Amino acid sequence: FGPRTFVAYYLATFVVRQVSSSWAAWLINWDVRQGTLSVRLLRPVHPLWAYAIESLAGVPLRLLVALPVAASALWLVGREVLPRSGAMWAIFVASLVGGWAIAYLTNVVIGSMSLWAESTIHLMDLYLVAFFVFSGYLIPVELFPAWVRNVANALPFRYQMGFPVEVLTNAHSLATALRMLAVQWAFAAGLLALSLLSWRRGLRRYEAFGG
Numbered sequence: 001f002g003p004r005t006f007v008a009y010y011l012a013t014f015v016v017r018q019v020s021s022s023w024a025a026w027l028i029n030w031d032v033r034q035g036t037l038s039v040r041l042l043r044p045v046h047p048l049w050a051y052a053i054e055s056l057a058g059v060p061l062r063l064l065v066a067l068p069v070a071a072s073a074l075w076l077v078g079r080e081v082l083p084r085s086g087a088m089w090a091i092f093v094a095s096l097v098g099g100w101a102i103a104y105l106t107n108v109v110i111g112s113m114s115l116w117a118e119s120t121i122h123l124m125d126l127y128l129v130a131f132f133v134f135s136g137y138l139i140p141v142e143l144f145p146a147w148v149r150n151v152a153n154a155l156p157f158r159y160q161m162g163f164p165v166e167v168l169t170n171a172h173s174l175a176t177a178l179r180m181l182a183v184q185w186a187f188a189a190g191l192l193a194l195s196l197l198s199w200r201r202g203l204r205r206y207e208a209f210g211g
Contacts, residue, residue, distance in 0.1 A: 005169070008081040009140055012168040015070050016161060017137070018062035020099040024051040025124045028111025037206065048108060048199065055104055081169050088167060091177045095164040098184040102160040105191035108199060115202025130155070136162025142171075156191070159184035 028051065031037040040047040083089050110127060113120045132138050135157035141149055152158045163180050166172055172180065 004076075005081065007076060008169045009165060011069055011072070011076075012165045013137060013161070015066045016096065016099065016164045016168065018066040019059055019096055020103055020160065020164065022055040022100065022104040022107045024055055024104055024107035025111035025120065027051055027054065028108070029114045029121055032114045032206070041203075048195075051108070051111075052104055055107075056100075083167065083170050085174070087174060088170070088177060091174075091181055092164060092167045095159075095167050095177075095181055095184060098181070098188050099160045099164045101188040102156050102184070102191060105188065105195045106156070106160075108195040109191065112195065112198040112202045115206045131157045131160070134158060135160055136165060156187040159187050 028037075031040060031047075037047065040050060043050070083092060106127065107124075110120050110124050113123065134141070134152040134155050136152075141152045141158050141162050144152065152162075159180070163184055167177055
C-alpha cells in the first residue's frame with residue numbers, strides 16, 4: 001500500500017458502501033414493534049421482497065453521490081488502479097451483488113429475531129462493530145496480522161465490503177478473485193437458508209400471539 005493505493009482503496013470503499021448497504025433489520029424491528037408487519041403480511045408481495053425493494057430503492061440516489069466520487073478517484077489516482085479486463089469488471093459487478101445480498105440477508109436474520117425478542121437493534125449494533133473491524137471498511141484486511149486475516153477470511157464481513165473494494169482496486173489476480181467470489185456466494189447461499197428459516201419460525205410465533 002502506497003499513498004495512491006490508500007486513496008483508491010478508501011474512495012472505492014465509499015462507492016461500494018453506497019451500493020451494498022441495507023437497513024432491513026431496522027425496518028423489520030419497527031414493523032414488529034408497531035404491529036405494521038400484520039399489514040405487510042396481508043399484501044400480495046412477500047415482506048422479504050418488499051424489504052429488499054425498499055433497500056434497493058435508495059441506491060440510485062446514493063449513486064448520484066458515489067459516481068462523481070468514482071470519477072474523482074479515477075482522475076486522482078489514474079486508471080492503473082482499476083481492473084484491466086472485462087472479466088475482472090464482471091467479477092466486480094457480481095461481487096457488488098453478492099456483497100449486497102450478504103448485507104441484506106444478515107439484516108433479515110437479525111431482524112427476524114425481533115419476532116422472539118422485543119428488539120434486536122442492540123444485536124445489530126454488535127454486528128456493525130464486527131463489520132467495521134473485519135470487513136476492511138476501516139482498515140484494509142491485508143494490513144492485519146496473519147491470524148486476524150485468517151479470522152476475517154472465515155467470516156462474511158470481508159466478502160460484504162472488502163472483497164468488492166479489492167476487486168475494484170485491482171488487488172487480486174483473476175484466479176484469486178474467482179475463488180473469493182465463490183466463497184462470497186457460498187456465504188450468501190448459507191445466509192439465505194438461515195434467513196428463510198429464522199423468518200418462518202419467527203412468523204409462526206408472531207401469528208400465534210395474535211400478529
